[in-house]
Amino acid sequence: MKIAPASAPIQPLRSAHSATREFAFFVVPVVCALLVAGYVAAQWQHGFLPGADRPFPLAGVRVPNWHIFWMGLWTGYTMALVGQAAGIFALAYSMSILQFTSPAITPTTLVLSFLNPIGALLGFRRTGQWNLAIAKWVCIGGLLGGMLGPFLRLTVFSEPRPFRLLVGAALAIMGVHLLKGAFRQGRESASAQDAAANIETLQDTGGRLVIGCGGERWTLGKSGLFLTGAGVGAIGSALGVGGGFLLVPILVTAYQLPMYVLVAITIPYVIVNAAVGLFTYAVMMPLVAHAYIDPEWSWGLFAAAGGVLGAWLAAKAQRSVPEHLLRLMLGGVTAVAGTLYVLDFFVELPFRI
Amino acid sequence: MRDGQSHWMKRIAPMSPFVVLIVAAAVAIYHIVFYR
Numbered sequence: 001m002k003i004a005p006a007s008a009p010i011q012p013l014r015s016a017h018s019a020t021r022e023f024a025f026f027v028v029p030v031v032c033a034l035l036v037a038g039y040v041a042a043q044w045q046h047g048f049l050p051g052a053d054r055p056f057p058l059a060g061v062r063v064p065n066w067h068i069f070w071m072g073l074w075t076g077y078t079m080a081l082v083g084q085a086a087g088i089f090a091l092a093y094s095m096s097i098l099q100f101t102s103p104a105i106t107p108t109t110l111v112l113s114f115l116n117p118i119g120a121l122l123g124f125r126r127t128g129q130w131n132l133a134i135a136k137w138v139c140i141g142g143l144l145g146g147m148l149g150p151f152l153r154l155t156v157f158s159e160p161r162p163f164r165l166l167v168g169a170a171l172a173i174m175g176v177h178l179l180k181g182a183f184r185q186g187r188e189s190a191s192a193q194d195a196a197a198n199i200e201t202l203q204d205t206g207g208r209l210v211i212g213c214g215g216e217r218w219t220l221g222k223s224g225l226f227l228t229g230a231g232v233g234a235i236g237s238a239l240g241v242g243g244g245f246l247l248v249p250i251l252v253t254a255y256q257l258p259m260y261v262l263v264a265i266t267i268p269y270v271i272v273n274a275a276v277g278l279f280t281y282a283v284m285m286p287l288v289a290h291a292y293i294d295p296e297w298s299w300g301l302f303a304a305a306g307g308v309l310g311a312w313l314a315a316k317a318q319r320s321v322p323e324h325l326l327r328l329m330l331g332g333v334t335a336v337a338g339t340l341y342v343l344d345f346f347v348e349l350p351f352r353i
Numbered sequence: 354m355r356d357g358q359s360h361w362m363k364r365i366a367p368m369s370p371f372v373v374l375i376v377a378a379a380v381a382i383y384h385i386v387f388y389r
Contacts, residue, residue: 062388067380074377078370097381099389320366329374
């Protein structure tokens with residue numbers, strides 16, 4: 001009778017068991033809590049549950065609630081597989097397919113943008129991809145930008161056409177970024193595997209910050225990080241997304257940071273920026289400008305429930321997914337959609353997008 | 354089989370995003386036909 005070695009064959013069972021436990025004790029409660037919160041929010045905001053029979057009052061559209069959950073699930077799943085947040089994809093889908101075109105789309109998508117990456121934040125913290133010194137300055141910029149963005153939405157981008165132009169530009173940028181990543185992916189994934197180390201602050205003096213990870217080091221200017229955070233935050237919260245789609249290409253171009261280090265900045269940034277943007281839409285704007293762009297809370301919470309589940313599933317499936325092909329597909333679709341949105345601003349298209 | 358990747362997950366995961374995208378397109382068409 002053979003006796004199995006103590007560690008190796010038992011490991012998969014233990015890991016699969018821990019994933020099941022994580023699903024049962026973290027994912028299911030969070031998803032259920034968000035669905036219940038969506039139902040309560042609908043009753044509190046409208047006095048009934050909108051959906052397939054009764055339109056969402058602020059959105060002005062009829063759509064079954066399972067469809068909103070599904071939108072969060074599929075956008076959260078596919079975008080998390082390529083290292084992106086669901087917000088920008090969900091925004092375009094809500095506008096073009098579900099025809100949610102009123103200004104409330106912006107804070108509503110911010111609910112999804114805020115809740116979607118929280119699970120990822122906890123995961124990256126566990127793996128050591130966490131450095132408050134580097135995230136702090138971008139996040140402080142995001143605080144400022146997150147407060148300015150809603151006022152941009154209220155003024156410059158209040159009309160549907162300029163807003164769609166902004167969405168189109170954002171989609172085109174993300175599409176190009178995904179396509180570029182598809183061609184560089186082999187090199188990046190190798191370096192990510194090599195860099196399985198903590199992100200350390202080597203020097204934090206004056207306006208400079210030196211960080212190190214896996215034997216490499218990068219010097220960053222705090223003022224540059226702050227201004228980048230503020231600028232991206234203003235555009236992100238004007239759109240209703242966290243801003244990762246713009247922050248990642250800027251930081252890669254300016255500092256040549258690898259994806260392994262970038263997530264230590266972008267994940268907390270997206271949460272901070274979306275939270276501040278949401279607070280500004282819901283509380284500050286009515287107080288300061290006496291203007292009201294309320295989120296469709298139940299819509300955002302149902303989408304976030306799907307988004308949390310999708311992002312968790314993506315984290316588990318990521319190693320087995322052909323990321324190169326997926327990046328090509330999503331990048332192509334996003335770039336084409338973005339180009340059509342931009343074209344729609346300048347010329348009349350023969351179809352409605 | 355690390356991080357909870359069971360045998361069935363390894364088999365279905367590679368095709369899952371493409372299945373998800375096809376279902377998403379089908380649901381979008383269903384919505385356009387019946388709700389718009």
